[in-house]
Every structure is written in structure tokens, then in C-alpha cells.
Amino acid sequence: MIETERLTKRYGNLLAVDQLSFTVGQGEVLGFLGPNGAGKSTTMKMLAGFLSPTSGTARICGFDVEKDPVQAKRQIGYLPEGAPAYGEMTPRKFLEFIADIRDLRGQEKRRRLDQVIDTLHLEPVMEQPVDNLSKGYKRRVGLAQAIIHDPRVLILDEPTDGLDPNQKHEVRSLIRDMAADKIIIISTHILEEVHAVCHRAIIIARGRILADDTPEALEARSERHNAVTLRFAEAAPDDAVTALRALDGVASVGSGDDHSVTILPAGGGSLLPAVGRLALERGWQVAELQVEQGQLDTVFRQITTADAGEEART
């Protein structure tokens, strides 16, 4: 379990992380979302023991990161932002160094090395200096380093940054596969990633938690959640908008281009049955009928910019 209590980091006058309190349990994949400079990386650096909190505490599986740093670090696999490594080393030497320092020995060490090399497809580059590797390979060497000791806690700062779509997909499945018996925290800008791997998302801006929920529940906060888009085969009938607006539970109706109208629900209720019935009654030629989930990025903008506005007024 990871627990933080009023975790705070101040750089001079800048409050980077402001009394963050949260708990992550085993089997959970937590996504940190937030604009650049929101405090995601700073929080992760404090959890990993690279930075000391100005105040507040963080405990990794019961070990306080400040009072018992070595024990806490043993529990963690950490991928720092940008996946730094020792450039002059080959991935093999580098991973052996990490394995040694993580106290893996003999058979166990060889087995774990082979496993991460295989999982992250590092075999072709094992003997080239890390400095000469592509961004994608560097990132994968960083990931290999983080998981080599099969840690209980994984802290990954932008794990898929710089990877191509196939590699992204692979890393995401890797994270999903490891999720069951670990605690995983990832930070990301990519909102689809939250969908793909996270059970829970925390949105941070200016060091504070603005939302802490499942990705689905966050989407439900969108005004477009459960909105129905209806596309007519030909030009929309003249009375369509009026008729739709008259339905129960409809907040507003907007016409888009290519003969479509979008019906926004009041209070997030389902509109599909009512809209479908209406279309049938009127005999409309419907080409497409679609329910929207609401998009995470609209919610993200909604939440983070609303907060900025508030700040500006005070």
C-alpha cells in the first residue's frame, strides 16, 4: 500500500505539491493526470525517495520514505522522467548493475535478466552503449531496470513517452499484466492511456488533487456523457430538432454538419430509447445512431481550467 499524508513540496516560493493525501492499494493502477508543471513528477520523485518532502509523509508498504529510505526503495521499481541510464554502459552491463544492487544473485539474477530482456524485446541491442540507442529502446531499458527485481510497487513517470504506437500498446499490456499483484502509479499526458490501463485517475493541477475517480466516472462528468448523436441519411427533417427538444430529459439539441444532430441529456440520463422510438414513429431515415461516452480530455480541460479561473479571481 502507498499512503501519503499532506505531502508537500515547496521550491523557494513555488508550491509544487500542496498537501497531497491519497492511498493506493494492491492491484490498483493509478494514473496521475495533469498539465505540465502540475506536480506529477515532483510527487513521484518524493515517493521514489529522490526528493525530500517539505512537509507531510509518504509510506511505501509501511516504510516511511524519509525515515526508512532504503527499505522503502527496495519495494519500488522507478522509471524517472526521460528514462535516464548510464550512457556508456551496454544494456546488459547496466541491467546487471541494477540486478546486483537490487541483491539478485546467481540463478535468480540470470532468470530475471532473461525475463526482462524477453518481455521488453531488448535482445538486439544488448551489446550497444545505451547512448547509441533509439528513444524507444532507451525507454524500454528504463522499464526493464524498473521491473527487474519484480517490485511490489511500480512508479513510472511517462512510461510510453517516445514509443511508437506498437510499443505503446505493448507497454500498456505489460502494465496491465503486472497490475494484479502490484501497486502501480503512472503519470501521463495521454488520456487514452488512462482508459487503457488505469483503474483510477487523479487529476492534479498546481500541486492539488482536483479529481480522484475511475476513468469512467470522470467521463460521466462530461456534459456530453450519454449524449446521442443522430445522423440522417439525407438532410434532417425540418421538425426534427423541435421534436427532439420536446423529449423528456433533453437539455439541448445542436445540429452538426453532415445531417447530424446531437442531443445532450439533462443530468446524464440515457436518451437512446426515447430518441430511437421517436425516429421510428416519424419514419426518419437514420444512417447512424450513437451514444457518446463523454471524452476524458474535455473533462480534463473542464476541471483544470475551471480551477485556473477560480485562482485568477481570488
Added chain:
Amino acid sequence: MRAIAIIFRREMAAYFATPVAYVFIVMFLVLSGAFTFYLGSFYERGQADLQPFFTFHPWLYLFLVPAISMRLWAEERKSGSIELLMTLPVTMLEAVLGKFLAAWCFCGIALALTFPIWLTVNYLGEPDNGVILAAYLGSLLMAGAFLAIGACISATTRNQVVAFILTVVVCFGFLLSGFPLVLDLFQGWAPQSLTDAIASLSFMTHFTTLMKGIVDLRAVVYFTLVIIFWLIANAVVLDLKKAS
């Protein structure tokens, strides 16, 4: 202990994986040879000892050792690998010691490779090998002191050039603290006891005793304490950076 050894091995390998090691060793050997024979008048003195060789070590170290120490932490900070090192399950002290010992051992290798001059002097005459051994010990200890200062300064910055220049300046101060150049800054306003204390910190004085073949325990203890002091300062600097 184990962690120190692992970090030591990694650092050592890093020296030899890049041209750093070879450039350093070649420059050290070439310069120490040139100084001994041209500036030190090795042959003209007509004495079978290594005085002219060791006399120039403080000056060689003044520029060569900071070139080794400047990268110790500044490079890690620049490349970001410090974040990796500091989040591995090692204590600050283990990291500091592992790195320092590797750098010191590397200097030791360079120093050991000057053995042909020892062979030469033994071929030419009958030198007091005890004196030579004491001088080698003194030289190694002094290199360690320079390195410890450099390691600490390297931890304060991510810029290796800044680390190099600051280290040269601080080492120069320590080297000459028994000489008027430094003492004149204090004489006149500081109490005599302070001036004496500063004078007694001189690397040069302590190295000269050892070079003359006197294994003065005070000189050995002095260099050891300087190394310990600066390594602790190194760990403190890293701790402060962590909290800043």
C-alpha cells in the same frame, strides 16, 4: 559494504569505457616525466632519489585531479542518472564512498604506472626505497584529498566546467595555505591563532614531510581527516539538494 563494491565496479568500468582513463593516464605520465627531467633536473642533480619527481605532484594534481573529480556528480546530475542512483536501495554514504574510492583507485593506478622512474633510479644508483615508498604514500593521500574536495564541489553543480574551476581554486587555496600568498589575506586583521591554524592546513607542508621520507603520523592523519571531512560534506550537499 556490498553496495559500495558494486558502485565502485561500475564507476571503474565507466572510466575505462570512455577515453577519460587513457587521456588522463597518458597526460599524467607524460607531464610527470617532463617535469622530472626538464624542470626537476633529474640527471644534473647527480642524486639517486625521486625528489624532482615528487616535487611537482602537487602542481600536477592541481589540474589533473579536478579533471577526474568534476564529472563525479555533475555528470550524473546533467544526464539525470543521479535520479536513478539515488532511488536505488543504497545509502547516501555508500554512493559517496563507492564513487570516491573508484576515483581514488583510478588515480592510484595512474600513480603506480610511474614505476619505470623508480626502476630508473634504482638502475642508476642506490636510492633509499623507504623514502620513495613514503613519498608515494604521501602522493596518493594528497590525491585523495584533492579528489574528496573535487567530489564535494562536483555535487553542488550540474556544470562540469564550473566544478573544475571551483575545485582548482579551492585546492590551490589548500595547497598554498602555509604560504604568504594565502596568509597575507589574513595577517593584520585575523588573530594570530587563526593565521596559524590556516597555515597548518597546508597540503604542501604535509606532503613535503612525507616526500622527505618521514612517515609522520600527523601528516597521514591530516590527509585522512581532510578526506573524511570533504566526503561528509559531499553527502551533506547531496542531502541539501534532495531537500531543496
